[in-house]
Amino acid sequence: MNHIIALAGNPNCGKTTLFNALTGSSQRVGNWPGVTIDKKVGRIKGTDSELVDLPGIYSLSPYSPEEIVTRNFIVGEKPDALINIVDATNIERNLYLSLQLIDMGIPMVIALNMMDEVEKRGDKIDIDVLSKGLGVPIIPISAAKKENIDGLVEKIMEVADSHQLPIPASYEDSLEEVAAAAEKVLRGKVPTDNMRFYAFKLIEDDQLVNEVVPGARESIKEDIQRLETEHDDSADSIIANSRYDKITGLVQKAVTHAPRLEKGTLSDRIDRYVTNKYLGIPIFIAIIAFVYFLAMFDSPDWSSPGAWATGVLNDAFANFSAGVADWCASEGVNEILTSLLTDGIMSGVGAVLGFLPQIIVMFACLNILEEIGYMARVAFVMDRIFRYFNLSGKSFIPLLVGTGCGVPGVMSSRTIESECDRRITAMTVTFMPCSAKLPVISAIAGALAGNMWVAVYAYFMGIVLVIMSGIILKKFQRLSGDPAPFIMELPPYHAPKVMSIIKGIWERCWAFIKNAMTVVLLATVVIWVLSHFDFAFHYLDPNTQMDDSILSALAGAIAYLFMPLGWGDNWELTAATITGFMAKEDIVATLGVLLLGDTEASISSISAALADLLGNGAAIMSFFSFNIFCAPCVAAVTAIHRELGSWKSTGLTLLYHTLLSYSVALFVYVIYGTLDGTYIEPYVYVLAVASAALLIYLLVAKDPFRQKSRKVSE
Numbered sequence: 001m002n003h004i005i006a007l008a009g010n011p012n013c014g015k016t017t018l019f020n021a022l023t024g025s026s027q028r029v030g031n032w033p034g035v036t037i038d039k040k041v042g043r044i045k046g047t048d049s050e051l052v053d054l055p056g057i058y059s060l061s062p063y064s065p066e067e068i069v070t071r072n073f074i075v076g077e078k079p080d081a082l083i084n085i086v087d088a089t090n091i092e093r094n095l096y097l098s099l100q101l102i103d104m105g106i107p108m109v110i111a112l113n114m115m116d117e118v119e120k121r122g123d124k125i126d127i128d129v130l131s132k133g134l135g136v137p138i139i140p141i142s143a144a145k146k147e148n149i150d151g152l153v154e155k156i157m158e159v160a161d162s163h164q165l166p167i168p169a170s171y172e173d174s175l176e177e178v179a180a181a182a183e184k185v186l187r188g189k190v191p192t193d194n195m196r197f198y199a200f201k202l203i204e205d206d207q208l209v210n211e212v213v214p215g216a217r218e219s220i221k222e223d224i225q226r227l228e229t230e231h232d233d234s235a236d237s238i239i240a241n242s243r244y245d246k247i248t249g250l251v252q253k254a255v256t257h258a259p260r261l262e263k264g265t266l267s268d269r270i271d272r273y274v275t276n277k278y279l280g281i282p283i284f285i286a287i288i289a290f291v292y293f294l295a296m297f298d299s300p301d302w303s304s305p306g307a308w309a310t311g312v313l314n315d316a317f318a319n320f321s322a323g324v325a326d327w328c329a330s331e332g333v334n335e336i337l338t339s340l341l342t343d344g345i346m347s348g349v350g351a352v353l354g355f356l357p358q359i360i361v362m363f364a365c366l367n368i369l370e371e372i373g374y375m376a377r378v379a380f381v382m383d384r385i386f387r388y389f390n391l392s393g394k395s396f397i398p399l400l401v402g403t404g405c406g407v408p409g410v411m412s413s414r415t416i417e418s419e420c421d422r423r424i425t426a427m428t429v430t431f432m433p434c435s436a437k438l439p440v441i442s443a444i445a446g447a448l449a450g451n452m453w454v455a456v457y458a459y460f461m462g463i464v465l466v467i468m469s470g471i472i473l474k475k476f477q478r479l480s481g482d483p484a485p486f487i488m489e490l491p492p493y494h495a496p497k498v499m500s501i502i503k504g505i506w507e508r509c510w511a512f513i514k515n516a517m518t519v520v521l522l523a524t525v526v527i528w529v530l531s532h533f534d535f536a537f538h539y540l541d542p543n544t545q546m547d548d549s550i551l552s553a554l555a556g557a558i559a560y561l562f563m564p565l566g567w568g569d570n571w572e573l574t575a576a577t578i579t580g581f582m583a584k585e586d587i588v589a590t591l592g593v594l595l596l597g598d599t600e601a602s603i604s605s606i607s608a609a610l611a612d613l614l615g616n617g618a619a620i621m622s623f624f625s626f627n628i629f630c631a632p633c634v635a636a637v638t639a640i641h642r643e644l645g646s647w648k649s650t651g652l653t654l655l656y657h658t659l660l661s662y663s664v665a666l667f668v669y670v671i672y673g674t675l676d677g678t679y680i681e682p683y684v685y686v687l688a689v690a691s692a693a694l695l696i697y698l699l700v701a702k703d704p705f706r707q708k709s710r711k712v713s714e
């Protein structure tokens with residue numbers, strides 16, 4: 001028979017891996033919670049049944065949008081059966097959700113995953129004892145090793161065909177009495193199969209259930225009060241404690257741990273350094289610096305693999321472009337058309353595509369770090385810091401995703417339960433340097449004589465801006481609140497899976513190429529037209545007359561805004577910044593079109609032209625800082641709008657980004673310039689001191705909501 005089968009489990013318990021093993025599709029597998037955002041559907045191999053992959057959740061109480069998605073699906077759409085995947089290496093915490101799922105009254109099988117890991121540790125789990133104690137069939141599997149997947153399919157089909165319901169656990173008498181009273185009021189108003197679920201939700205005073213059966217809680221109020229007085233606790237904690245007690249008892253009976261080595265496993269020993277309070281962050285900085293080093297370090301003596309390959313590709317583009325120019329000249333192709341092809345499209349798109357090797361190296365490294373389990377450690381380390389600033393470590397996961405691309409980064413903020421943290425994260429993810437900003441970073445590094453520390457600056461300044469924004473934004477009432485709890489176990493380190501790394505790289509590269517061929521191509525043509533013609537639409541000589549162009553007039557009109565940042569009256573820079581709003585790669589593409597005239601387009605020539613134009617390191621760094629942290633590209637803005645739900649909030653977010661990045665650029669310019677001996681006009685110092693004062697005020701002003709929200713949670 002064909003059934004609809006749902007797959008539910010805690011974050012990071014191997015749900016996506018199992019989904020792929022069951023359906024044969026290859027969803028992205030992440031090594032941290034929250035990678036699965038929306039529910040996904042596939043057909044179980046060898047059957048006609050559909051499998052729905054739900055977001056990972058810790059419980060059925062709706063705290064996060066994820067939990068609401070899962071719960072609504074199970075309650076509302078009533079799948080024919082449920083596979084509850086349980087991480088056998090974290091059995092206690094995982095079974096908490098299982099007990100709640102069992103109460104839902106849907107045919108169910110527990111897939112006890114990661115059994116390979118359990119065996120490796122030498123632990124033993126008595127499946128029979130556990131299964132009898134829980135009242136639900138349990139199939140031990142290893143999703144990653146594809147062990148016993150057939151057994152699982154067979155069992156879930158059997159349970160779905162025969163509509164075999166799990167048997168809810170029973171708890172101590174006083175709680176059962178109230179549950180019985182609750183069931184009495186609910187009878188006839190909710191489906192009988194789901195009775196147990198609704199009864200407990202009613203006792204817990206759950207909002208959604210109160211809506212389904214309004215007033216029901218009123219009639220069992222006295223029973224609940226009696227229970228609460230007897231236990232001197234709130235009803236929902238009594239239920240939670242009863243469940244935990246039940247689980248602890250069961251696990252004690254069913255699980256035997258092998259004696260642990262005195263020194264711990266190899267993973268434990270590595271973690272002692274990597275998650276160390278003092279060493280964790282320096283190690284992380286060193287690793288990220290090394291990644292950028294491999295991707296982009298370039299000097300006359302030695303080039304990193306990424307920089308070397310970019311050089312080769314660039315030469316190829318330059319030769320090709322020169323060949324096209326020669327061919328056009330020999331064939332007598334119109335001068336304007338030749339310029340569009342070579343100075344416009346090839347300078348722009350070619351400059352952007354040239355960065356592909358750097359992107360490949362960068363994402364190979366980041367994907368490996370993620371795959372082996374290192375990034376999960378970083379999230380853990382960052383949680384300590386974030387929590388200190390009243391933020392949640394959960395925010396760090398979207399930031400990691402955001403280093404690939406801001407759009408999924410913003411989207412993955414959805415996994416954060418607390419509304420304020422979720423909004424703040426969605427608003428600030430794009431401070432992180434995404435792959436499209438890599439060409440900008442590379443061009444700037446080149447302009448600063450190959451100093452690749454600008455990459456590390458971009459990465460960690462991004463994190464600092466997120467933390468600063470958290471502190472500032474939480475002082476506004478709409479965004480105030482306690483940080484979301486962050487529970488995450490650290491999976492043991494394991495060897496990376498080559499296929500999934502290649503897939504990750506390919507996804508990034510393909511997105512990058514597509515963007516270069518569409519948005520960047522379009523933008524370079526527009527920029528070429530605007531910069532090679534004047535308002536009377538006369539074609540201008542790119543070497544001498546560009547200052548009379550339409551673009552020069554438009555961009556020049558706002559160039560004075562950036563004078564305090566040391567950009568001079570160079571309209572080319574403002575034009576590049578504006579096109580960066582379409583896509584961040586466009587910044588480099590536009591500079592390629594505008595600065596190179598008929599010199600050969602190559603990354604080093606763009607860097608050299610930029611250094612020439614700005615004249616000093618301070619201005620280069622200020623140009624860089626503004627461009628990398630200002631309003632994100634259109635695609636990311638749309639994603640932010642989707643998460644925030646209003647154009648007003650989105651607009652304020654963009655304004656906030658622009659003002660903050662302007663201040664950062666200003667500080668960088670003043671500090672770098674002062675140290676460097678660059679002449680800076682006095683009014684710029686005044687402006688810098690004023691914005692520093694404002695920023696410090698916003699940072700240190702008392703948070704009017706922090707105290708209050710603390711009390712509520714106590």
Ligand code: GDP
Pocket residue numbers: 009010011012013014015016017018028029030031032033034035036056113114115116117141142143144145371491
């Ligand atoms: P999800 O968050 O629940 O979707 O979990 P994923 O499918 O993304 O898996 C989380 C991590 O656990 C990944 O690194 C997987 O490779 C790993 N994993 C999944 N299943 C198993 C398994 O059976 N054994 C082991 N050792 N690791 C697994």
Ligand code: MG
Pocket residue numbers: 015016017029030035036
């Ligand atoms: Mg997943």
